[in-house]
Structures are given as C-alpha cells and as structure tokens.
Amino acid sequence: MQPASGAFADALRANLPDATFRDLDARYLEEPRGRWAGADxxxxxPATTDEVATIVRAAAGARxxxxxxxxxxxxxxxxxxxxLPRPVILxxxxxxxxxxxxxxxxxxxxxxGAILQTVQEAATAAGRLFPLTIAAQGSARIGxxxxxNAGGVNVxxxxxxxxxxxxVEAVLPDGSVLHxxxxxxxxxxxxxxxxxxxxxxxxxxxITAATLKLLPRPVRTGAAIMAVRDPAAAIDLLNLAxxxxxxxxxxxxxxxxTGLDFLAETMPDVRLPLGRPVWSVLIDLGLGASxxxxxxxxDLFAAALDRDLVCDGTVAQSDAQRQDFWHLRESIPAANxxxxxxxxxxxxxxxxxxxxxxxKAPAVIAAIGDFRINCFGHVGDGNLHYNVFPAPGRxxxxxxxxxxxxxxxxxxxxxxxxxxxxxxHGIGRLxxxxxxxxxxxxxxxxxxxxxxxxxxxxxxxxxAVLRG
Numbered sequence: 348m349q350p351a352s353g354a355f356a357d358a359l360r361a362n363l364p365d366a367t368f369r370d371l372d373a374r375y376l377e378e379p380r381g382r383w384a385g386a387d388x389x390x391x392x393p394a395t396t397d398e399v400a401t402i403v404r405a406a407a408g409a410r411x412x413x414x415x416x417x418x419x420x421x422x423x424x425x426x427x428x429x430x431l432p433r434p435v436i437l438x439x440x441x442x443x444x445x446x447x448x449x450x451x452x453x454x455x456x457x458x459x460g461a462i463l464q465t466v467q468e469a470a471t472a473a474g475r476l477f478p479l480t481i482a483a484q485g486s487a488r489i490g491x492x493x494x495x496n497a498g499g500v501n502v503x504x505x506x507x508x509x510x511x512x513x514x515v516e517a518v519l520p521d522g523s524v525l526h527x528x529x530x531x532x533x534x535x536x537x538x539x540x541x542x543x544x545x546x547x548x549x550x551x552x553x554i555t556a557a558t559l560k561l562l563p564r565p566v567r568t569g570a571a572i573m574a575v576r577d578p579a580a581a582i583d584l585l586n587l588a589x590x591x592x593x594x595x596x597x598x599x600x601x602x603x604x605t606g607l608d609f610l611a612e613t614m615p616d617v618r619l620p621l622g623r624p625v626w627s628v629l630i631d632l633g634l635g636a637s638x639x640x641x642x643x644x645x646d647l648f649a650a651a652l653d654r655d656l657v658c659d660g661t662v663a664q665s666d667a668q669r670q671d672f673w674h675l676r677e678s679i680p681a682a683n684x685x686x687x688x689x690x691x692x693x694x695x696x697x698x699x700x701x702x703x704x705x706x707k708a709p710a711v712i713a714a715i716g717d718f719r720i721n722c723f724g725h726v727g728d729g730n731l732h733y734n735v736f737p738a739p740g741r742x743x744x745x746x747x748x749x750x751x752x753x754x755x756x757x758x759x760x761x762x763x764x765x766x767x768x769x770x771x772h773g774i775g776r777l778x779x780x781x782x783x784x785x786x787x788x789x790x791x792x793x794x795x796x797x798x799x800x801x802x803x804x805x806x807x808x809x810x811a812v813l814r815g
Contacts, residue, residue, distance in 0.1 A: 348806065350433035351389035351411045359391070362401050366441075367391050375416060375436050376427055380691075383424035383776065388414070388436035396516060396524060396555040399437070403553065404522030406435055412809050413437055415549035417491025418462070420483035422693070423775025425495070425548045425811045439490050442555060448473045453561040454513055454530035459490025459554050466559065475561035478505040478597075482680055490554045496546035498771030500598045500631075500676075503727035505562070507771070508545065515541045516556040520802035528558045543797065548773050549808040551801050565597070565633025569640025570669040572602075573648060573660035574624035578726075579702040580656040581628050585727055587651060588630060592643055598631040599727035600676050601701075605736075606721045609682035610675070617678045618671060620661045628726070629676050631669075679723055680732075687743040688734045689718065690753040695729040696766035704764050708733065711756045715749055730770040733757060758785065774812045782812070 349355075360368065369390040376385035393399045406413045412434040416426050428434065439460035446456040450473045457466055463484040470477040481487060481499035491497075493515070497508045505511065514529040517540075527541055544552055575581045581601055588596050607623040621627060630647075632640040644662045651657040663669040683691075696704050705722055712718050717738045724731040735753050737743055758768045762785045774782050783791065791813075798805075798813055809815045 348412050348432050348804075348809065349410050351406075351435050352433070355405070355409055355411060356389055359402065359405055362405075363391075363393070363398055367393050367398060369438070371436070374419060375438070378419065378421060378424055378427050380422060383427045384429060385414075385427040385436075386429045387433045389433065390436045390438065392438045392441045394441045396442075396518065399442075399518045399553055399555055400522045400524055402435060402437060403518050403520065406806050407521055407804055410804050410806060411435055412806050413553075414808055415439070415490065415494070415553050417459070417488035417494070418483065418486040420487045421491060421495060421775060422772045423769070423777040425773055425775030425808065426491075428776065428810055430810060437553065439488060439553075439555070443488075445469045446556065448475075448561075449530065450475055450561070452530045454558050455561055456528055456556060456558045457489055458556045459488060459493075461489045463487045463489060463492055470561050471564070473561070474564065476564045477511070477559060477561055479508055479511055482677055489557055489559075493545050493554050493557055494548050495773040496771075498725065498728070498730060500600060500725060502725060502730070502771075503599055504594060504597045504633075509542065511560045512541065512545060512557050513560055514558040515544055515554050517544050517552045517554045519552040520804070520807050525552070528556060530558055546773070548775060548811050550798060550812050551807060553807075565595075566636040567634045567638050567640050568666070568669065569632045569634075569644055569663055570672045571630050571644040571648065571660055571662040572620055572627055572672055572675075573630065573651065573657045574621050574627045575657055576655065577626055577702065578705045581626060581726055582698060582701060583654070584628060584647075584651050584656045585698075587654070587656070588647055591647055591650065592632060595632050595634045595638065595640075595643070596630065596727070597633045598629070598725070600629040601723055601726035601731070602627045602629060602676065602679070603720075603722045605719055606679040606682065606723050609686050609721060610678055613682045613685040614678055617675055619675065620672070621659050624659065629672055631673075679721070683721060683734055683736075686736050688736050689743045689746040690750045690757070691732065691734040692754065692757050692761075692768070693770050693772040694731055694733055694757070694761045694766055694768055695770035696731070696761060696764045698726070698729045700764045700766070701726060701729065701731065704731075704760065704766070708757065708760055711760055712753065715752050715756060716746065718746075718753075729766075776810055779810070779812065779814055783814075
C-alpha cells in the first residue's frame with residue numbers, strides 16, 4: 348500500500364469540492380479507551396455518495412488505505428491505526444440527512460453520518476420507534492452502528508442493528524455503488540450483500556445510507572429494579588417475566604454490587620433505590636394501550652417472591668422514576684471509567700450458562716492477582732460486560748503487565764462455555780488475534796476469501812477484523 352501523498356490529494360482536489368478537505372484534528376486519531384492512536388492521515392469529509400465513490404476509486408487505483416470514520420465511539424480500535432502508510436480517513440459526518448420517513452411503510456432512509464439519537468427523534472416525530480439504544484447514541488453515527496452490528500439494551504426484544512436494517516447503499520472497494528436501499532421485508536433475489544456489509548467494520552465497503560425498520564411505539568412503559576438471590580435466580584426471573592408478559596419485556600439488565608459500589612464511590616448523586624444488593628436486575632416494559640406496566644411488574648414481583656427468586660424491589664411510579672432507574676444503569680460505565688479498568692470484556696455466553704460462568708470466572712482472575720470484578724450487562728441476550736479492576740489503593744497502571752493474561756484467561760473461559768469474545772463491540776484491531784484464536788477455521792477461510800474477492804488491493808480498513 349501507498350501513502351495518501353500530496354500528489355494524491357492534489358489529484359482528488361480536481362474532482363472534489365474544497366469542503367471535502369478538512370484539517371486533521373486529534374480526535375480522528377484517538378479512540379475512547381486510549382489504547383490505540385493514529386499517527387497521520389488525509390481527512391476527507393464527502394457530502395454525497397458520488398463523492399465517496401470518487402475517493403474510493405482513487406484510493407483503489409493508487410493502493411491508498413481507507414479508514415472509514417463514524418462517530419469515533421468504537422471500543423475495539425476499528426477507527427484508528429498507526430501501522431499503515433498515511434491513510435485516507437474518510438469521515439461520513441457531512442452525510443447526515445434523514446432522506447425519508449414513511450410511517451405507513453414503517454421504514455426510514457437515513458445517511459450513514461446521521462447521529463443515532465437524531466434518527467430516534469425523527470422516528471418519534473413520525474409516531475414510530477427506532478429501538479436501537481446504546482450508551483453512545485448521542486454521538487454514534489448510523490454507518491458505524493451498522494458496520495459494527497451494534498446491540499445495546501433492547502436486543503432482547505428488537506434484535507441487533509442487523510435485524511433493524513432493511514437495505515443499504517454502499518460504496519464497494521472498487522468505487523462502484525451498491526444501490527440496495529429498499530423497504531421490502533421479503534426480497535429473495537440472490538446473495539444479500541447487506542448482511543455482508545453489516546458487521547464488516549468497513550473492511551468490505553463503506554455504507555453511505557440505510558433503510559431502517561420502524562416499529563410501533565409502546566403506549567405505556569414501566570420499569571422495576573428487583574434484588575435477586577443470585578444470577579441463577581435472575582435467569583429464572585427473566586423466564587418468568589417472559590412467560591407472564593411476553594414480548595412486552597423490552598430490556599432485562601443484570602447489575603452486580605461492585606458496579607453500585609463504584610457509583611457510590613465516584614458518582615454519589617446517582618440514587619440507589621435498593622441500596623447495594625449483591626445482585627439486582629432492571630426490567631423495562633413497553634405495552635399497548637390496554638396494558639398496565641406497573642401492575643404487571645408488581646404481579647411479577649409477587650410471583651417471583653413466592654418462588655424465592657427476589658428479596659426486594661421497587662416499581663417505577665412515574666416516567667421520571669423510570670428514567671432515574673435507567674440513569675443508574677447507564678452511569679455504571681461512566682463510574683467504571685473513573686475507577687479505571689485493567690481489562691474490559693464484551694462477551695456473551697448461552698443464557699443458561701451465565702450463572703456457571705459468573706461462578707467460575709473469579710477463581711480464574713484470582714489466579715493472576717488481586718482484583719475487583721464488575722459484572723453487569725444485557726443478561727436477557729447473554730451479553731455480559733465482565734470488567735476487571737485494581738484493588739482499592741492501586742491503579743490500572745500497576746497491572747498493565749497483567750492485562751493480556753487477564754484477557755486471555757477470561758476469553759478462554761468464555762470459549763469453553765461456547766460463548767463469543769465479542770458480543771456487541773466488534774473485532775476492530777483489538778481482537779484480531781482473538782478471532783484467529785477462537786474462530787472456526789472454515790469461517791475464517793471463507794471470510795478471507797470474501798475479503799480477497801471484494802477488496803483484492805486490501806485498501807478497506809486494513810488491519811481491522813482480519814490481518815493484512
């Protein structure tokens with residue numbers, strides 16, 4: 348590969364508006380956890396799909412690497428690289444239009460640079476719901492959300508980003524444009540390239556727009572926090588909730604005491620309605636006009652109490668109190684950052700295996716050293732955030748030499764349980780070695796063949812997902 352030289356940039360200037368060329372700001376060379384940093388790049392911010400195609404065609408011809416850049420919120424280093432010749436950093440921030448919202452079709456078409464929260468608000472204005480909800484929704488962009496197949500708290504009911512996308516428009520590695528925008532729910536006309544591009548992290552092309560699925564808005568919502576006996580009781584409570592309430596259960600979050608301890612230590616203004624139980628769950632409901640979420644949750648608590656699954660609980664009596672419950676849950680990652688993790692893990696295991704994993708993992712960590720563990724996450728879909736922190740009085744810098752050993756130990760255990768070492772954050776550059784270590788050989792061979800077929804020059808986000 349070749350660098351994006353001055354001559355390369357000058358050749359592009361003859362075919363692109365001046366506004367496409369941006370001064371390189373440090374934020375385009377950084378990622379949130381500070382584990383990766385880029386060295387340099389030619390920052391381009393096209394305003395149309397044709398301009399994206401012009402850039403990619405030029406890069407393919409000159410063999411210049413292209414790193415797509417969305418909101419910069421990715422946690423696995425997919426948006427930065429220091430190991431490439433000077434790349435094109437292709438930001439989609441100027442392609443942020445909501446092209447169309449069709450409540451009758453229950454679909455909306457948006458450009459890849461649209462902020463997720465803006466998409467949610469546009470759906471709300473049309474009387475519909477776009478249910479994908481993640482912590483970074485105020486800055487994450489749809490292109491990145493789809494490219495990483497983002498998950499979040501509502502996967503239990505609505506699925507990952509993949510399930511919420513009906514079609515994509517994308518620029519492929521040779522600069523050709525895939526015109527795949529469509530509201531069709533049924534379209535069996537050959538290979539569905541949409542599903543190759545979703546989750547590919549920009550290694551097979553650049554998503555420039557998407558047709559997204561909209562859903563009816565729940566008429567009545569509610570939430571409760573319940574202290575559970577242990578993680579096994581949390582799983583039984585989940586099954587009980589779904590048996591009694593069905594698809595009205597929108598989210599089911601597991602919270603461990605360590606997360607509440609961190610909140611008390613670093614964010615004392617966050618209210619802890621049940622104090623600091625060893626294990627608790629946050630349950631969120633969205634029902635139709637005839638449903639009564641508060642009553643459903645009170646009845647669920649009574650039934651769970653009879654089964655010795657819960658020992659305490661509180662049901663939100665207003666939407667403001669429901670939002671307070673969610674503020675608690677969404678503040679846990681912020682408290683984690685204040686403490687400073689040694690090693691953080693975005694993992695999933697089969698739901699039935701969650702209690703056994705949680706019981707076994709501390710001994711694996713203790714064999715390496717003295718640490719605190721904050722285990723929390725989207726237990727309704729098997730996704731845990733299993734994060735390891737220094738003991739009180741120590742910092743993560745004291746344990747930097749143990750970080751890889753901790754990650755390997757956790758990921759080995761996850762693999763033994765038939766789980767995934769990347770549940771919702773993607774592979775990026777951080778987990779390329781993990782994919783090779785734990786990935787199915789036939790799958791990896793097929794992925795490499797697809798990459799070679801679509802991107803023979805290897806210019807699309809090289810080093811992410813697969814080694815170059």
